[in-house]
Amino acid sequence: MWIPLAAISTSAYAAVYLSVEQAQQAIFPGAQFTAESVVLDDEQLAAIARRSGVPAPRHLPQVWKTADGSVLFVDQVIGKHDLITYAVGVNPDGSVKQVEIMEYRESYGYEVRNAQWRRQFVGKTAAAPLKLDEDIRNISGATLSCSHVTEGVKRLLAFYDVALRK
């Protein structure tokens, strides 16, 4: 069931590295986006939790689609006590195109922003382990943030598989 709703842009805060528009353009330059609102039933939520091994979130991510079937997620995970807002672009084949950190506000653990760390996710699909210290290397001193972002990406890929893949 698709009920298109207008995308609402976030206001700019100093702790925001990228606004939604900037994240969209950073990951899919030049693309046009349509916001999607997804309604999931319990079965789908359970399937996402099962496939990703990560408990279902309280709030589902914001979802945008492009004309060619690529998807952009904007989601949040906890760092240590504060939320990290991040964006994940998924190619039409279900693999990760790019991960961007949009907001990071804690005093520690900000190394998740490192481009080289985020590059590890490129090409990953829902079938990948996406586990810290396995196929995703950790950054010492940022273990919690790295682990939660990794879990978030894993969950988003499961979400894509369960709810968006045609």
Place this chain on the structure above:
Amino acid sequence: MKKLSRAGTSALLVLAASVLAARGAVAQEAELRAQVESLKQQVDTLRSQMSKLQELLEKLQPAAPAGAAGVPAQAGSAATQAGSAATQAGSAGAPGSPPAARIDTPPAAARGAASATAAVPPPAAGSTGGAIAAAPSDKPVEEPATTIGGYGELTYNNYLKDSSRNTADLRRFVLLLGHRFSDQLVFNSEIEWEHAVSSASDRGETEIEQAFLDYSFQPGLHVKTGLFLMPFGFINTAHEPPAYYGVERNFVETLIIPSTWREGGVGVYGSTESGLAWDFGVTTGFDIAKFDDASAPLAGSHQELSLAHAHDLAGYGALNYRGIPGLTVGAAVFHGNGGQGNADFRTDSTQPDFSGIRAPVTLWEGHARWQAAGFDLEALYARGHIGDAGRIDDVLAAYNSATNSGRPYVPAGFYGWLVQGAYTAWRRGDMSITPFVRYEQYNTQSRMPAGYAFDPVNADRVATVGLSFKPHPQVVFKADYQRFLENPLNNRFNLGMGYMF
């Protein structure tokens, strides 16, 4: 050839025009019809969307009062306003729900709540089995939030050569209290209780280890001011029990780098996306007159921002590179005088008189860490100097003989280094078992002023072998054996339990 008559031509023209016009009209009509059709379709689509929205709204309506009954998370997400996740105080949208408590649930509890509300059909009255709508609206976290976290550890030491020294201890109980004033301004603090009971007659201590404001000018650029941890080594800034191996913190990072080392002052820090992190500042320094422990030169002289003498401030700088995932390489340096204008003697003339002695203290360290494929390898080297040590010790020697005291002598130099390797041998879900080995060497009196002897008890080479069992990434059970190659009477077997949240 017959020429067409003028009338004929006109007639032809008129005919052609009317045909064209007619075709135009037909085309226009067709176009109009097509447009009408398309509009009809759009209206139909909109109508069906409207009815779906209506259904959704009806489903959610009865959920609102259920929200008041204590599932604020559910009500929050049900409303089209995005209530947030853990750090949201006062999520709006659910009429009748009590204003959310200002003190947040810790992330662990919040995550528990998340799985409770999402994985299990929500108790919303009248809803047909719980659909959860995506929250398409603006970014969730709008309001400031107070957070509570913590960590702690219990330890057991068994001295193999002298069991009367065996000890069990609630080594640390720590609360982390933080408050976010705005998206840019946050307050962080750390309160610690050591050895469970703190009183005039008990050896425990209560201390504030951190209390600082952190302001973010822009992404990757912060200023902090207050009492904060010095960015040296690994353990000083990551001293939660699940974050390091071994029941006891390693000696290099306790005796040479005086973990948990904190100073009061101002620091600017930041990081680049390429992985370079930097941290520079001006802070309080050491008070050499307080030196009371030859086995831990800086730990004995630290002021901990407790009525700290501030005649002499200090500066520090730290650089870390984490551009290659898994690799950390960094170094830090600290320098500041420890004479403090002879403040201790001036307030209490029964103390040694260090007038005219600046006592510059310098500490520097370098470290590297590699974490990949289950391995966790690290190396660290730290070295310190106390200038004017000869003059300080001369004053102490005179004082000791005049007052019949036994004040320890200040070293001119001290150093330590370690190498450590750990490997996560077993993993299942959240659980893991990681054996490790560590070798360290230190000497807290590696250079003494001429005429002053060092005590061999203050230098050692220690080999540690053990493992960490984590039933959860934030909880750890540790066991290890430590062999003191220079002072084997200290050989011991340790057990520990730790947690962080």
